[in-house]
Amino acid sequence: MSLTHAILGLLTITPMTGYELKTQAFDNSIAHFWQADQAQIYRALSAMAEQGWVESRLEIQEDRPNRKVYYITEAGREELHRWLHTEQPLPVHREPFLVQMFFASELDTATILNHIARQREGHAARLAHYESIEISVHDDPEIARKRSFWRLTVEIGVAVERAYLEWLDRCEAVVRELDQLESQPHDQATFPNTSATD
Amino acid sequence: MSLTHAILGLLTITPMTGYELKTQAFDNSIAHFWQADQAQIYRALSAMAEQGWVESRLEIQEDRPNRKVYYITEAGREELHRWLHTEQPLPVHREPFLVQMFFASELDTATILNHIARQREGHAARLAHYESIEISVHDDPEIARKRSFWRLTVEIGVAVERAYLEWLDRCEAVVRELDQLESQPHDQATFPNTSATD
DNA sequence: GTATTATATATGTAAAGTCATATATTAACG
DNA sequence: CGTTAATATATGACTTTACATATATAATAC
Numbered sequence: 208m209s210l211t212h213a214i215l216g217l218l219t220i221t222p223m224t225g226y227e228l229k230t231q232a233f234d235n236s237i238a239h240f241w242q243a244d245q246a247q248i249y250r251a252l253s254a255m256a257e258q259g260w261v262e263s264r265l266e267i268q269e270d271r272p273n274r275k276v277y278y279i280t281e282a283g284r285e286e287l288h289r290w291l292h293t294e295q296p297l298p299v300h301r302e303p304f305l306v307q308m309f310f311a312s313e314l315d316t317a318t319i320l321n322h323i324a325r326q327r328e329g330h331a332a333r334l335a336h337y338e339s340i341e342i343s344v345h346d347d348p349e350i351a352r353k354r355s356f357w358r359l360t361v362e363i364g365v366a367v368e369r370a371y372l373e374w375l376d377r378c379e380a381v382v383r384e385l386d387q388l389e390s391q392p393h394d395q396a397t398f399p400n401t402s403a404t405d
Numbered sequence: 406m407s408l409t410h411a412i413l414g415l416l417t418i419t420p421m422t423g424y425e426l427k428t429q430a431f432d433n434s435i436a437h438f439w440q441a442d443q444a445q446i447y448r449a450l451s452a453m454a455e456q457g458w459v460e461s462r463l464e465i466q467e468d469r470p471n472r473k474v475y476y477i478t479e480a481g482r483e484e485l486h487r488w489l490h491t492e493q494p495l496p497v498h499r500e501p502f503l504v505q506m507f508f509a510s511e512l513d514t515a516t517i518l519n520h521i522a523r524q525r526e527g528h529a530a531r532l533a534h535y536e537s538i539e540i541s542v543h544d545d546p547e548i549a550r551k552r553s554f555w556r557l558t559v560e561i562g563v564a565v566e567r568a569y570l571e572w573l574d575r576c577e578a579v580v581r582e583l584d585q586l587e588s589q590p591h592d593q594a595t596f597p598n599t600s601a602t603d
Numbered sequence: 604g605t606a607t608t609a610t611a612t613a614t615g616t617a618a619a620g621t622c623a624t625a626t627a628t629t630a631a632c633g
Numbered sequence: 634c635g636t637t638a639a640t641a642t643a644t645g646a647c648t649t650t651a652c653a654t655a656t657a658t659a660a661t662a663c
Contacts, residue, residue, distance in 0.1 A: 208619075209501040216508040226641050240503035247620065249643065272627060272641040291512055294520065295501035297527040299650095303407040303493035305438035309558050310414040312551040314489055322492065329495040352583055353510040359579060360507050363572045370564040378557055385550055406649080424611050442651065447613065470611040470657060497620095 209295075210251055213241050215260060215287040218279040225249045225275065236357075239337055239364035252277055260286055308378070316386040320379060327375045334368035337361055407493075408449055411439050413458060413485040416477040423447045423473065434555075437535055437562035450475055458484055506576070514584040518577065525573045532566035535559055 217223065217232045229245050243251075255261045260283035266274040279287070304326050311319050342358045345351045415421065415430045427443050441449075453459045458481035464472040477485070502524050509517050540556045543549045 209499065209504050210619080213504045213507075216504065216511075219508070219511070224641075225643095230640090237504070237507060240498055240500045240507070242497050242499065242620095244621065245642090246622085246644080253643090268641090270629065271639090272629095274641070287508070288511060291505055291508060292516055294523050295505060297524070297531070298498065298500040298502070299440050300438055300496065301407065301440065302438045302496040304496070305558050305561065306407050306411045306414065306435070307489055307493060308554055309411075309435060309438070310417070310485070310489060311554045312547075313414075313417070313486060318490060325492050326495070333495070348586065349510075352587075355579055355583055356506055356509045359572075359576055360503050362575070363503065363569070366568040366572055367565055370568045371561070374557075374561045374564055377560070381553055381557060385553055388546065389550075408649080422611070423613095428610090440650095443612090444614080444652085445650065451613095466611090468659060469609090470659095472611070 208251075209241065210243055210247065211255060211260075212287060212290045213237065213243075214248070214251055214255065215279055215283050215290075218261060218277060219284070219287065222276050222278040224277065225252055228252075228277075237360075239333070240360060255283070258286075259283075311382075316382060319382050323375055323378050323382070327372065330368050330371045330375065334365060334372065337364040337368060406449075407439065408441055408445065409453060409458075410485060410488045411435065411441075412446070412449055412453065413477055413481050413488075416459060416475060417482070417485065420474050420476040422475065423450055426450075426475075435558075437531070438558060453481070456484075457481075509580075514580060517580050521573055521576050521580065525570065528566050528569045528573065532563060532570065535562040535566060 213233075214228060217228060217237075223232070225245070225248050228248050229243075233241065233243050233248065252261065252263070256263060256277075260280060261277045262280055263275045263277045266276055268274060304322065307314075307322060311322075314322075340361050342354045342361065345354060411431075412426060415426060415435075421430070423443070423446050426446050427441075431439065431441050431446065450459065450461075454461060454475075458478060459475045460478055461473045461475045464474055466472060502520065505512075505520060509520075512520075538559050540552045540559065543552060
């Protein structure tokens, strides 16, 4: 399971609590390629501790709730490396909005344009977020190497979001064009069409 | 649930069996934005029949196993339209390979390059598949309208795959560059760097 | 002749992900 | 002064997805 291995990887950077994994790592650093909810993270940590891949130390705090800081173990590092060497399948893609677009002929123009506008907002926000991530260069070649890979993962996020924004613009244009065609008399479409196959 | 609504939509095109939904619709027409396995489709159809959104008629065949053809009902159409009007969240993205890239500093160059090459093959195959989908124009304006939307869903698939291929090329270049830097003496990286923030 | 592929439906089970809620304390907001 | 947000962990219940397997027949491949 990649969630487990994402956590193992994150704990190689620094020991963390479940809360920090959620708020700092999953919701920020790696949100563009792996999302996990809080319940999942805590349960994964428990399972990983049972496996011996992580260990936790309870840090007592007076003013705030106690922290359970998780550390990766040697067995955890081994498992991470084993997994990093395995070949991973392409991501499965399930996008409800594309289901809607596929059947959008059932909808009126205004509704479709509204859906497109909402998606546009979401993708624009994602793009802005990815573009705001600045991964500075570093003198230490090991740290620099690490950051090169981090930067690459952000770059694909940016590229995909840009592709979506361009495509959504095109969607809008196509929908407006279809709308105009409909308001014209239908018999305008009867000129011969040689490229039609059926 | 979008799977249910994808099926409802597909059944508006033509009545189908679970087998046809799987082999023709999910594995071909809409594979680039919604994947479902056979077990899921059959169980969804059962649930939808109980809901009254679809009805089935058993077609007896002598030479082949009997077919259970599903038809969308009026209630199913209503549910489809209700759902088509709802706003859908952006797709969640979980990509195991990007987890590997994020932690790829733990891997040797050869392994990373191999992973990149495998992903490249997969994305190239997807792109080739999407580009092979030809949605011809049509005289009937209603059919033409439908196909415009189908075409749009293919276009985003093509755009995303192209973005991935470009990015994978860039990944390869970056990895090779890092590899060359490592084989050089480390003290070459000690010249002052004013853009580093930490 | 035997094995595999295609057609066709179905269930058992497990893994993964989502949603709601519980607990407990402090800080900030209006 | 009361409510909300932030910090911090945890569980119950459910939905969704994945994987394996069972059944049955015909056609095709080797």
